[in-house]
Amino acid sequence: MNRAREAIASRAADPGEALVRLDRIAESAAAADLDLDRASDDALEVLALACHGAPYAAQLIARDPTRLLAAAADPYLRREKPARVIAAEVNQAMAAPPGHITEEALFCRLREVRAREIIRLAARQLGLGTGAEVARELSHLADAALETALSHLGHILARDCGTPRTDDGHEPVLCVMGMGKLGGEELNFASDIDLIYVYSTDDGAAGRLTLHQYFSRLCTRLCAAIGEVTADGLVFRVDMRLRPEGQKGPIACSLASLERYYETWGRAWERQAWLKARPCAGSRELGAEILATLEPFIYPRSMSSAVITDVTSRTRDIQAEARVSPIDGGFDIKTGAGGIREIEFFVQALQMIHAGARPAVRSRNTARALDKLLFAGLITEAEHRTLTTAYWFLRHTEHVIQLDAGRQTQRLPTDPRALAALAGRLEFATPAAFEAALFAHTAQVAEIFATLSDEEPETPAEILALASGNLPPERERAILETLGFADPEAAHHMLVRARARPLSPFGAQRSGAAARIAPALLTELVRSPDPDLALATVLDLISRRRTDSAVWQLLDESRPLLRLMVSLFGTSVYLSKAFVAHPELIDVLVGLGGDRPRRDSASITAEIKRRAADRSDDDDDEEARWDAVAEIKTAHVLRIGLADIAGELSAAQVCGELSALADACLGEAYDLSAAAIAHRHGRAMDTATGHEAKIAIFALGKLGGRELGYASDLDLIFIYAGDGHSDGPRPLDNLTYMTRLAQRLMSGLRALRPAGRLYEVDTRLRPSGSQGLLVTSVAAWERYHRGEARLWERQALTKLRPVAGDPGLCARVFRAATHYVYGTAPGAGDRLAVPEIARAIRAMRERIERELVATGGGQIGGYDIKIGPGGLIDIEFAAQLMKLCHGHAHPALRQTSTTRALAEAARVGVLDGDIAALLVDGYWFLRRIEHRMRIVHDQPVHRLPAGGPELSKLARRLGYAQGAELRGAFAQISRDIR
Secondary structure (H helix, E strand, O other): OHHHHHHHHOOOOOHHHHHHHHHHHHHHHHHOOOOHHHOOHHHHHHHHHHHHHOHHHHHHHHHOOHHHHHHHHOOOOOOOOOHHHHHHHHHHHHOOOOOOOOHHHHHHHHHHHHHHHHHHHHHHHHHHOOHHHHHHHHHHHHHHHHHHHHHHHHHHHHHHHOOEEEOOOOOOOEEEEEEHHHHOOOOOOOOEEEEEEEEOOOOEEEOOEEHHHHHHHHHHHHHHHHHOOEOOEOOOEEEOOOOOOHHHOOOEEEHHHHHHHHHHHOOHHHHHHHOOOEEEEEOHHHHHHHHHHHHHHHOOOOOOHHHHHHHHHHHHHHHHHOOOOOOOOOOEOOOOOOOHHHHHHHHHHHHHHHOOOOHHHOOOOHHHHHHHHHOOOOOOHHHHHHHHHHHHHHHHHHHHHHHHHOOOOOEOOOOHHHHHHHHHHOOOOOHHHHHHHHHHHHHHHHHHHHOOOOOOOOOOHHHHHHHHOOOOHHHHHHHHHHOOOOOHHHHHHHHHHHHOOOOOOOOOOOOHHHHHHHHHHHHHHHHOOOHHHHHHHHHHHHHOOOOOHHHHHHHHHOHHHHHHHHHHHOOOHHHHHHHHHOHHHHHHHHHHHOOOOOOOHHHHHHHHHHHHHHHOOOOOOHHHHHHHHHHHHHHHHHHHHHHHHOOOOOHHHHHHHHHHHHHHHHHHHHHHHHHHHHHHHOOEEOOOOOOEOEEEEEEEHHHHOOOOOOOOOEEEEEEEEOOOEEOOOOOOEHHHHHHHHHHHHHHHHHOOOOOOOOOOEEOOOOOOHHHOOOEEEHHHHHHHHHHOOOHHHHHHHOOOEEEEEOHHHHHHHHHHHHHHHHOOOOOOOOOOOHHHHHHHHHHHHHHHHHHHOOOOOOOHHHOEOOOOOOOHHHHHHHHHHHHHHHOOOOHHHOOOOHHHHHHHHHHHOOOOHHHHHHHHHHHHHHHHHHHHHHHHHOOOOOEOOOOHHHHHHHHHHOOOOOHHHHHHHHHHHHHHHO
C-alpha cells in the first residue's frame, strides 16, 4: 500500500478523502487476493487519478478491483480507442453469438463493459487524454452497446414471436437515430442518450404481430437493456422525448409516418434537434435514407423570416432562463448564463439560418461546427477561439463534476468544502481562482451569445480613427497596440504604405466600395488569428496592380467573404500567397458557401482542358496550355487547403485530393511535352516492330502511395521501350528523344509561371540514382532489378504506380516490378530471409537517425515529425517491412498506400491488429500536423515547436485547447510508434 499512498498523497487536493477511497479499494483488493503495491505504474497512476479526481471511478474500482488492472493494461489508456475496437470489445464481452444469451446476462455484461470503460475514460479525462477524445469514446461506447443489444434482442424476439417479413418477403430493418450529444459524438459521463427509433415499413408482419407491434416491443426492450437501473447500475439513461409527438408518441415509427409527421407538424425546435441526428445502430442504409428524406425539412434552401424570428425569440428565452450568474452559488455549467447550452444554441442558430443554402457549415459536432462557421466567414476568429476554449473548459468541468458521484448534474456544489475539492480536481490552487476562470469564460460566451438578437454593432471609434488616416503616428501606434497588434511600429508603417496607394481602401483617392470597406477591413484584421500577419498580407494584396475595384466591390457586398479572406490571411502564409498572387481566385472563396465535392483526376483534367480552350483559340499555343495547368493547380490547392482548415477533409482525404490533382497535372504535362517533342522531331519509332516506341512514367514515394502533401516533390522514373530513331525532319535516336521528352516535362513542371510553379521533381530513385540515366530502357531496367538492385530499391518499388505514358508498357513494367519485389519468397535463392530483411531495414533506419536527426536534448521540440524517433519514417518502414516479408504469400499486402498495407497486414494475420491500428492512427495524426505546419508557414517544417506562442497557435489550429495538450499527445504517440 505504500506506493499507492505515495502516489495519491503527491497528487490529491484532499488527501484525506482520497486515502479513505484508497482504503476501501485496498480492502476489496485484499479480498480478491490482489497486492496493489505490486501493481504496474500505469495501474497506480489510474488509481491515483481515480481517488483524487474521480470518486465515482474509485467506487467502481472498489466494487471490483480487477477493473483497475483491466483499465491499466488497456493499450488505449493513453490514446483514443477507435470505434471499431470498442464495438469489438462489447461484442466479445457477450461471450455468445446473438440470441444465445438471456436478457439478464445481456444486461449484466453491458453494464460490466461500461464500468470498465468509465474507469479508463476517467483517467483519460483527468490527464491521460483530451476532453474531445473522451466525448467521442463515450459516444462510440453508446453506439456499440446499442448495436450489440439490438442484435441480441432482435434474435430473441424473432425466436419468440416470429421473424419479421415485409409483404414482398424481405426483412424489414430498424435504425436507431442518435440525437443531441450522442448524435454529435460529444457525450459526457452522465449524459442521457437521446434516441429516435425508425423502421423501414409498416407493410408486413412478425408472426401474429404487426411490424409496428414487433418493432415497438423490440425498442422497449432495447431501452431497458441500456437505460434500466439494475443491481449493476445502467449503461446510459435513455431519453425518447425527441421522437414525433414526444412522450405521447409511439416509441417507434415507420419512415413513411416519420416523413408525414415532419411535413405536417414539424416545428423549428424539432428541425434544430435533427441538425445533430446520426445513425448510431441498426441499419446505416436506412439511416442514410432517413436523413435524405428529411433533408428538405432540416435544411430548407430558402430561409423564411419566421425562422430568424424564432431564433431571436428562443435566444431571449434562454437568456431569461439563465438567470444564475457564475459567481452565485449552485451555478449550472450547462444552462447558466454563458454556459454550454448558449454555445451549442449559438452554433445551431447560425446553422439553422445558413446551412440550407451553405452545406459547408453543416456539422453535428459543436467544435467542428465552430471551425466550419469560422471558415464560412460567419464568425470571427476571436469568437471562434473564445467559444472553442470556453466550450472545452466547461465540458471538462462538467465531466469532473459528474465523476464525483456518477450523477447527472452540471451544477457547482454550494458547500465550500465540496467547491474547494472540485477546484483542486480541476488543478486550481483555490476556489477563487477557479471561479475567476469560470466567470471569464462565461462572460465572454454570454456576450457573443447576445449578438444573436442584436443588430450589427457600431464600429468602434478607434477603428474609425485608424481608417481615416488622420491620427498622429504616436497615437496610431498606441491604438494598434491596444487592438492586439504584436508589433505596432511595423503595423503603423504598413498602414502608411497602404495609404500611399491612392485607390486602396486606405488611400487618399479611395471612393465607393474601397472607401466603405476600410473600417470593416480593419475590424476583421483585429479579429483575425494573427493581425500582424493578416495586415502584411492585405498590404501585399493592395500592392498588386491587378487588385482592381471589382475585388473591393465584391468584399463590400459580402462581409462574410471579407471575414473569411482576412481569417485566411491570418492563418495560412501558404494559401495567402496563392490568393494574393491571383486575386481572381476569389471565385474559390465565393464557392465556400456551397457544396465543395471531392474531385478526382478525370474531372480536374477536364477542367484543365476547358481552361486551356478558354485561354487560347490556338490549339498549338503550348504556353497558354501550361499556364492553364498552373492556374487550375493553384486554384485546387487553395480549395483543398481551405477545406482542410475548415475541417471538411481528413488528413487522408487531403493526401488523396492532392495526389489526384498531381495525377491530372502530370497527365496534361505529359501530353504537352510529348506533342512538343513530336512536333520538332517526329515520332520515336521501334525499328524491330515498325511501330511507335513507348514511354511509361511511374510515381514512387508519397505520390506513388497517393499520400502527397502540400508542396511535396514528385518522385518519378521514366522507362521506354523500342530501339530506333524518330521519323521527323530532325531525327533523334530513341534514348535522346525520350530523355528530351522527360526533360521537357520536368522543366515544364518546374517553370515559374504567372500562376506559380507546378511541382519540383525528384528522379533519384531511378536505377543507379543520380549517376544513372534519366530515362532507362525497359530491358536495362529489368536487367538492373534482376541483378544489381539493393534492398532499399526494392523498398522503393513497393510504392511504384503508373501515372502517365503508354498503358501497355506501364502494365509490363508494373508486372515486372511486382515479380522483383514479391515473386520470390524471403530466404529462397539469393533473397534475404525475414530476420535479415528486418535487420537491414532497422540498420537503414538507425543510419538515417544518426545522420539526419539533430538531438533535441530529451525535449519534445527535438522531435522531427518525419525522421525523428516515432516519426513518419518509422511507420513507412514498418509497412514496407510487412510487404517485403509477407507480400509473397499475401497479395493483399501489395498496396502502395502505407496505411492500407498496414490494415491488410492486420487483416491477413501477419501484424497484431492493435499495433496496426496504432500505426495507422499515428500516421494520420502526424500527417495532419505536417499539413497544418506547411499551410501556416509556407516552409517544409517538420519539427514541432518546443513551446511558446508558436506551439499554442498550432495547437489551436489542430483543435487542442493548449500547446501542452498537443505536446503531450505528440510525445505519447511518438513513443507508442517507436
